[in-house]
Amino acid sequence: MSTPSLERDRTTTEPRGNGRWINHWTPEDPDFWNRTGKRVAWRNLWLSVLAEHLGFNVWTLMSIVVVSLDDVGYSFTVGQTFWLLILPNLVGAALRIPYTFAIPRFGGRGWTTTSASLLLIPCAMLAGAVTFDGTPYWFFLLTAAAMGVGGGNFSSSMTNISFFFPERRKGLALGINAAGGNIGVAVSQLLVPFAIHLGTGVNLSYAALMWMPVIIVSAACSWSFMNSLTVAKPDNTSYRKAVTSKHTPVMALLYIGSFGSFIGFSFAFPSLIGIVFSEFSGFTGVAFVGALIGSVARPFGGWLSDRLGGARITFWNFVGLALGTLGALLGVRAENFAVFFTSFVLLFVLTGIGNGSTYRMIPLIFKVETSERVRRTGEDEDLAQKAAKRQSGAVVGIVGSIGAFGGVVINLVFKFSLQANGTLVPALLAILVFFLACVLTTWWFYVRSRFAIERFPNLAHAHI
Known part of the structure; x- marks a missing residue:
């Protein structure tokens, strides 16, 4: 017969509606984590990765399809093409905030199943x-907008997983979860071109049909094997504090520089190769390399941040992004495709690392800030840290949403640069200036020793 103490420590699952909710979840307790928490957390992580991965597969579909629309009789202008790239970004970014708040409302299990479906x-x-001849351009726009639902999956998935893991494991877990989603861009860019050329001619319908059975399997697995945590229930005070925190807009700006750049470059890269270096249009088939490397680099950024500090990694990462943009600029000016392609691959690697490091900073900023407030005010540490986790979960969603809008801005910059000047030079100059601004912002708010000592006296131990 179980003792009361063991009953308190056991992960209990109680039905709520049609869902399966876990009411006791203390991953910071080593005994709890090793006995039951780790197994449950990793099961939910892998199922979350699958659903989020499919979200990115669908989110980026139009960026691959537009390259082949000419082959099936649709001749869209550069401006029309870029609007087909911009709309999924725009809708996906807008959906990220409501998707974040869906986790506390519907639970990780229920919402992952819904969002996948x-x-x-x-x-x-x-x-x-x-499939049908003469489909009007407005329907392609509507289809591109609908693909934005795949972009919303990221925020809900990251918010959900952030509650499952202890702080010491969170950087790696969030990195794996995000990388599993991000790599969906590369997988689509690799597999879809093969699929649409199966058989004779170009069969663009295969680009969509190939994912539908996997989506159904993912939704079924999410419903059957995932859990929801009551610790993630709504807390209006914590969420209001998250929205009004001065760290939220700062981290949103930095995430625009990392994830916004990653997704913006991913959507545009195949088209940029065909437009700017038309003689190398055959290389659009290897454009997936950039997104693939950037996705794989994301958990590495989280891992580095766990050891060296997210702010430090983020700072030097933006320095590298500025240098990579300068390389791409030189490649365009010299009409050197090798320099251009190599520089963009470097940009993908660094945006991936930056994605991991910036996200790693968020929970630690609120954890350390809460610890310092508790030290000054004497409030209950456990309750304060639970509220801090809810705050950081909300900020993850807000920052993820605003960061995704960066992809919209980048594609708009590319569009206007090519339409007005016929070259990428003005666009790359603007992006270079932005990366330099991110370098200064990171240094000012999170790297300066004076700020770190006064604002976060435990910074050296927390590795913000």
Whole structure:
């Protein structure tokens, strides 16, 4: 017979509606974590990775399809093409905030199942758009907008997983979760071109149909094997504090520089190769390399941040991004495709590392700030840190949403630069200036020793 203490330590699951909710979750307790927490957390992580991965597969579909629309009789201008790239970014970014708040409302299990199932809608729309002759441009725009539901998955997935893991494991876990999603860009860019050329001619409908069975399997697995945590229930005070925290806009700016750049470059890279270096248009088939390397680099950024500090890694990462942009600029000016391609691959690597390091900073900023407040005020440490976790979870969603809007801005900059000047030079100059601004912002708020000592006296131990 179990003792009361063991009952308190056991992970208990109680039904709520049609869901399966875990009411006791203390991953910071080593005994709890090693006995039951680790197994449950990693199971939920891998299922979250699958659903989020499919979200990115669908989110980026249009960026691959547009390259082949000419082959099936659709001749869109540069401006029209870029709007097909911008709309998924725009809708995906806008959905990230409500997707974040869906986790406390519906639970990780329920919302992961729902968000995965929604991916069937844009797939069906794309299959119809490219199957019937004479599909109007407005329907392609509507289809591109519907693909934005895949972009929303990221925030809900990251918010959900952030509650499952202890602080010492969170950087790696969030890095794996994010990388599993991000790599969906590369997988689509690699597999979709092969799929659409199966058989004779170009079969663009295969780009959508190939994902639909996997989406159904993912939704079924999420419903059958995932859990929801009551610790992630809504806390209006904590969420209001998250929205009004001065760290939220700062971290959002930095995430625009990392993830916004990653997703913006990922959507545009195949088209940029074909437009700017048309004689190398055959290389659009290897554009997946950039997104692949950037995705793999993301957990490395989280791992480095766990050991060296997220702020330090983020600072030097933006220095590298500025240098990589300078290399791409030189490649365009010299009409040297090798320099341009290599520089963009470097940019993908660094945006991946920056994605991991910036996200790692968020929970630690709130953890350390809360610890210092508790030390001054004497409030209950456990309750304060639970509220801090909810705050950081909300900030993850807000920052993820605003960061995704960076992809919209980058594609708009590319669009206007190519339309107005016929070259990428003005766009790359603007991006270079922005990266330099991110370098200064990171240094000013999180690297300066004076600020670190006064604002976060435990900074050296917390590795913000």
